[in-house]
Amino acid sequence: MALFLSTYVNKIDKKGRVSVPARFRTVLAGKGFDSVVLFPTVNGDAIDGCGMDVMERLLGKIGGFDPLSEDRESYADALMSDAIELTIDGDGRIMIPLDMLENAGIDGQCAFVGRGDSFQIWQPEAFEIRKKEARTRAANKRASSAGGGDD
Numbered sequence: 001m002a003l004f005l006s007t008y009v010n011k012i013d014k015k016g017r018v019s020v021p022a023r024f025r026t027v028l029a030g031k032g033f034d035s036v037v038l039f040p041t042v043n044g045d046a047i048d049g050c051g052m053d054v055m056e057r058l059l060g061k062i063g064g065f066d067p068l069s070e071d072r073e074s075y076a077d078a079l080m081s082d083a084i085e086l087t088i089d090g091d092g093r094i095m096i097p098l099d100m101l102e103n104a105g106i107d108g109q110c111a112f113v114g115r116g117d118s119f120q121i122w123q124p125e126a127f128e129i130r131k132k133e134a135r136t137r138a139a140n141k142r143a144s145s146a147g148g149g150d151d
Contacts, residue, residue: 002026003027003117004118004119006021006023007112007113007127008021008023008024009109010109010110011108012108016097016098017094018093018110019092020036020088021112025092028051028088031051035052036049036086036094037050037051037055038084038086039079041120042078045104045105045122046104046113046120046122047100047101048119050117050118050119054117061075062076062079082100096121104121104123106121106122109123109124110123110124111124
């Protein structure tokens with residue numbers, strides 16, 4: 001299974017056009033997709049990206065909730081209502097809606113960040129801060145796990 005891996009920083013033009021990293025395009029093409037689905041992260045600090053297969057799995061999970069439940073409505077509203085499918089053009093680019101970029105604080109450059117079956121698009125400096133925080137949390141978790149299991 002091909003995965004979205006690594007981090008790539010690319011320029012975004014004033015219209016919101018950006019080149020999707022070649023590795024990411026290969027992953028999408030391997031799954032039979034010539035498009036990508038984007039939607040704001042729940043926190044609004046980045047943009048989630050994936051193929052339609054991941055969106056279908058998310059929809060399946062949402063469909064597992066009681067059809068009349070508030071949870072189902074919340075997840076459907078948060079994920080599906082802002083999702084947009086963008087075709088990758090012949091030059092490997094997509095045009096991200098400007099309001100989506102603005103809401104995530106992205107301007108001029110963006111970082112495509114692999115997350116396995118999906119990816120995120122970040123303002124590069126904001127992602128570096130997040131990555132440092134994540135490494136600190138992981139190191140602290142490892143340290144606390146290593147010291148507490150031998151009693």
